[in-house]
Amino acid sequence: MxxxxxxxxxxxxxxxxxxxxxxxxxxxxxxxxxxxxxxxxxxxxxxxxxxxxxxxxxxxxxxxxxxxxxxxxxxxxxxxxxxxxxxxxxxxxxxxxxxxxxxxxxxxxxxxxxxxxxxxxxxxxxxxxxxxxxxxxxxxxxxxxxxxxxxxxxxxxxxxxxxxxxxxxxxAPGILSTHLHADGRYEHLLYVDGGVFHGYDHPAYVRMQGGEVFKIAVRTLGRIVDETLAANNMDRCDVDWLVPHQANIRIINATAKMLGIPMERVVLTIAEHGNTSAASVPLAMDVAIRDGRISRGDTLLLEAFGGGFTWGSALLKY
Ligand SMILES: CC(C)(COP(=O)(O)OP(=O)(O)OC[C@H]1O[C@@H](n2cnc3c(N)ncnc32)[C@H](O)[C@@H]1OP(=O)(O)O)[C@@H](O)C(=O)NCCC(=O)NCCS
Structure with missing residues (x-):
């Protein structure tokens, strides 16, 4: 294989x-x-x-x-x-x-x-x-x-x-599984108000109902963590590092709590660069690999949530 x-x-x-x-x-x-x-x-x-x-x-x-x-x-x-x-x-x-x-x-x-x-x-x-x-x-x-x-x-x-x-x-094992999802019904909660067909005549800006996005993100990330572990017959304690999307420390805290993983096993970079959108998970992974926290053979759970809504995860052996 x-x-x-x-x-x-x-x-x-x-x-x-x-x-x-x-x-x-x-x-x-x-x-x-x-x-x-x-x-x-x-x-x-x-x-x-x-x-x-x-x-x-x-x-x-x-x-x-x-x-x-x-x-x-x-x-x-x-x-x-x-x-x-x-x-x-x-x-x-x-x-x-x-x-x-x-x-x-x-x-x-x-x-x-x-x-x-x-x-x-x-x-x-x-x-x-x-x-x-x-x-x-x-x-x-x-x-x-x-x-x-x-x-x-x-x-x-x-x-x-x-x-x-x-x-x-x-x-040798690397990526064990990935899980992707989307639900287009929530566009009104997080979108950019310009594009080829809409408002091309004015600057396009992110529009967000932060409180609503927050609640859905926490619920959804909890579910995808469970889905990922179940697909691999793994338990919460089998995950060495959670590498989450860095959107809000409170969303990350809530996901870690649901996963039952202590914050010492969660890679946090949000303080240094905020939400860098698609860059956030690979940036966090890179930081923890370079500073020696993540070692070869560790099991990593990567997860993210964003506009669309879209959400997804990957479980991998580093
Ligand atoms: C945006 C977010 C930080 C707001 O935090 P919150 O605790 O939910 O705050 P609320 O929206 O309930 O607002 C609380 C108060 O703070 C105010 N507030 C909002 N932004 C503020 C800011 N930057 N500085 C100071 N006050 C602010 C609000 O106006 C509100 O004031 P009010 O009570 O007088 O109306 C939070 O909802 C969030 O992070 N949501 C998810 C966003 C996200 O991750 N999006 C990307 C997904 S990939």
Whole structure:
């Protein structure tokens, strides 16, 4: 049996940083409120001219280096993003060109904050079936470009960044299962109010009913954690690390509690960069691998929830 195994990871945050105190000058908010209600201390924001592809390129180069492989070994590129550089070509194609790879499939996946989990699941299917041997899987977003910087209910929450994972075909277990879901009935709770057919004549901004999103996210993430463990005949205590989507510390606390996993076994990066959308799970994974917390052989449970609504999980042996 062939598995998709993580060979290396990389992450990147843009240089420019906005603290909660900086935001106090933009909207009616307080550092203490943001920290207490969300767990966020600061977020990184793209500089002038910097795009999602730039972030993805930095993260991908770091992942390639960590995996110790040559770019020419990559035969599949999939990138989760909701803030592509252009309507087309896909940011994955631009990234492919930047990295000097050509010929292999390269495409974007749009599942908002679940984009990386969707991309990982797709790459996993290609590797399991033998259709690909070495995949570059990226989550990258520059959400600062679609934020209404006068709306305190959204602008304090998001930040920009990218995370990347190289998956290689292996006989030894890697990704054990992935689980993807969506429910399009909740568009009114979380959406961007512009696009090709709607409001192309004005800037597009994230619109969110935060309280409602919060409640549904907590319920849904609890369910998907159970679904993932049941599919693998595993128990809660078999999970070494929960690597959650970094949207709100209170959502993460609630999920960890439902899973019965102590917070010491949960990777938390939200304080440093806020909700980086599709980048959040691979960024967190990269941090905990590089600082030595996650070791080879550990069992990781990755989960995310986002606009759509979309949600998903992956259980893997690192
Ligand atoms: C947005 C969120 C942080 C708001 O936190 P909350 O505890 O639910 O706060 P509420 O919406 O109940 O608002 C409480 C009060 O704080 C105020 N408030 C909201 N944003 C604020 C801010 N940035 N600074 C200060 N006060 C704020 C509200 O206006 C409200 O004031 P009121 O009681 O006078 O009306 C929270 O609901 C959340 O994180 N939701 C999920 C968002 C998310 O993760 N989205 C992405 C999914 S991938």
């Amino acid at each position: 062939t598995f998709a195994r993580v060979l290396g990871t990389g992450g990147y945050l843009p240089e420019h940083c906005l603290t909660n105190s900086d935001l106090e000058r933009l909207v009616d908010t307080k550092d203490a409120w943001v920290q207490e209600r969300t767990g966020i201390r600061k977020r990184h924001i793209v500089g002038p001219g910097e795009t999602t592809c730039d972030l993805a390129e930095h993260a991908s180069r770091r992942a390639l280096e960590a995996a110790g492989i040559e770019k020419d070994e990559i035969d599949f590129v999939v990138l989760g993003t909701t803030t592509p550089d252009l309507v087309y070509p896909a940011t994955a194609c631009r990234l492919q060109a930047r990295l000097g790879i050509s010929g292999c499939p390269a495409f974007d996946v749009q599942a908002v904050c679940t984009g990386f989990i969707y991309a990982l699941s797709i790459a996993d299917q290609f590797i399991r079936t033998g259709a690909a041997k070495c995949a570059l899987v990226v989550g990258a977003d520059a959400s600062s470009k679609i934020l209404d910087w006068t709306d305190r209910g959204t602008c304090v929450l998001f930040g920009d960044g990218a995370g990347a994972v190289i998956l290689g075909a292996s006989e």
